[in-house]
Amino acid sequence: MNFKHVVKRFVGLISIMSVALLFAGCSKSAAHKVTHITYWHVNAQTLGGASVDKLVKKFNDTHKTIKVTAKYNPNMYQGLMQNLQSAQASGKVPDIVQIGWAFTNYFSDNFKYMTPTDAAQKFDKNKDTITKNFSNQALSFAKNAKGKLVGLPYSLSTPILYTNDSMLAKYGIKKSDLSTWEGVSKAAKTIKQKSGKYGVYIQEPADTWAQQAMMLSNGAQIKDASGKAAFASSQGEQAYQLYQDMVVKDKTAIHTPWNQGMDDFVNGKVAMAFTTVAQASHIKQSVSFKASAQTAPTFKAHKLTVPVGGSMLSITAQKTDQQKAAWTFEKFMYQNDSLLTWDKGTGYLPPTKTALDSSQFKTYLAANPMIKPAVDELPNAVPWTSFPKNGLQAEQDMIDARDKILSGSSVSSTLKSTQEKINDQQ
Structure with a gap:
């Protein structure tokens, strides 16, 4: 066998091995493709x-x-x-x-x-x-x-009312008195008068879920059957008026961002917190007092309705x-x-x-x-109101209305102008 033939066979062998290695590499890569x-x-x-x-x-x-x-x-x-x-x-x-x-x-x-x-x-x-x-x-x-x-x-989740039972007992407030928003308002006044602390915090994240729950449990609608915003009704106004009165007039409810409000509750600076059940683990792990929870309050003569x-x-x-x-x-x-x-x-x-x-x-x-x-509460849960094309802006409009109302603006005119603005966008 001459030298040229040996070289040719060697090159051919190398080529075959290279192809084999290439396919082996592909197979391994395919098997472990992430x-x-x-x-x-x-x-x-x-x-x-x-x-x-x-x-x-x-x-x-x-x-x-x-x-x-x-x-x-x-x-x-x-x-x-x-x-x-x-x-x-x-x-x-x-x-x-x-x-x-x-x-x-x-x-x-x-x-x-x-x-x-x-x-x-x-x-x-x-x-x-x-x-x-x-x-x-x-x-x-x-x-x-x-x-x-x-x-x-x-x-x-559904919104529930968390309570600092140690504080409630100290000031003679029964948990059974907190089944209505009127009862919560009255209890908050007692807490404020006797301790100087806030009575209640209603969650204020970048949505109005808790505020919608309040309106729904006063018989209000957030959106009607045609898909139009409908919260600026007498029932919607009444729910927000009680809320505003607690914050602005009586100063028994705290108006603050969600994280701060929850910190105030777990640190014993506020007696009640109306917020999601998803805060239960955080509250259980964080409080140094006896805490418990009960179903969301309703307004008198109205059935419990909560947005999921x-x-x-x-x-x-x-x-x-x-x-x-x-x-x-x-x-x-x-x-x-x-x-x-x-x-x-x-x-x-x-x-x-x-x-x-x-x-x-x-x-x-x-x-x-x-x-x-x-x-x-799950059997009483209804879908959370969702507006279509301009839903992101509609939610922001409702957040802005909440913040205006809790800063003292007219409940009636603020809700009506917000409702009109949302409906004009749909």
Whole structure:
């Protein structure tokens, strides 16, 4: 064999080995291909942020081909929607997002998303995945004005009244007197007169959920059957007038941002706090006094009606690989043990029938009585009012109206002008 032939065979062998190595490399790469997705949420550390981190870590540890990166969005659901607006404009949207109920219609009218129904049919080949796990009531919270399921219910909450029982007992206030807003107002006056401290704090985040609950429990509507804003009724005005009187005239209720208001409650500077059940874990871990909770007050002669709080998870991924990964992550988040981790870290109620009826949740409920009033309120929960195309602005208009009223502006004229402004935008 001459030298030239040896060289030719050697080069050929090297070429074959190179091709083999190339395909081996491709095969290994394909086997370990990791799909990266981003999850946008609104959970600060006092409102479930640690639980988000725990769940994402567990998912990433058990799903080697998907990596989830969680991103916290400040300023609650309004802040997330504003950030999502910017992300869509830049073409760099997250893959799965936590959407507050107040923005269901706004989200579905203005953003590209994959419905959970389509995800279940495409990736599970199963139309029953959703209806088997969620009640009709829970699913109704996540439907837009056209009856289309926009996401899957994730966080369920109702507003409840937390009380500093040590302070109430000291000043002779019975908890049974707090079943009405009139009773809360009277008790707040007693607290102020006898201690100089504030009687009540009604939550003021970047939404008007608690204020809507007050109006609904005075027989008011937030939106009528035609979809128009309708809160500037006599019932709506009466609810806001009592609220304004406590803040401005009697100075028995505190007007301050949500974090500060909750700090004041857990530090014993205010006797009662009307806020979400999702604050239950934070309150339990933070107070040095005896605290408890009861169902939301109503106005005299009116039945309890509360807007459901919380959020849904919606898929905003645009590529199939990311959509499939987002759906896999979403299903993990709805497993019973995942939901219990979430509920324990927040106080939120589980959205699925299986988790709500599970022995684990019932055991947790028995050990955490502050959660029970919210469970009792669920049958009285209605969808949180959601305005369509200009929903982001409508929510801001209602926040601005709240802040004007609590600063002393006329309740009647402020509500009427805000209602007109919202309806002109729709």
